[in-house]
Amino acid sequence: MANVKAIAKYFEATIGDHPKMKLREIQRRVASKMHVNVNMTRCRRAKKMVKDKLAGNFVHEFAMLWDYVDELRLNNPGSAIKMAVTRVTPKSPPHFKRFYVCFEALKRGWKEGCRPILGLDGCF
Incomplete structure (x- = not known):
């Protein structure tokens, strides 16, 4: 049985490239790639986990822009x-x-x- 973390990790790049991917499509891909049938709730949670992780990366990268501005002004x-x-x-x-x-x-x-x-x- 595939848990939410495993689905999120396995399909992180796919969901990141296609953030509007339908839950049915994720469910179909899990069934074909991982040979496991999962419900829509797990797909929804996995998609949310990937989106939250990507949003966290954006926040971290945005914070780095201020440091970049300071370095440019210094150099x-x-x-x-x-x-x-x-x-x-x-x-x-x-x-x-x-x-x-x-x-x-x-x-x-x-x-x-x-x-x-x-x-x-x-x-x-």
């Missing part, structure tokens, strides 16, 4: 680095919105190399 002084997040309420956790980086070397290269060729004069 690339003068660079423009902006990360925008949104919050539903002031106490709610932040949701990633956008990330912008313009390295100082690129800005300097543009000003010294390409700008004289284009001849920007301020007229539009």
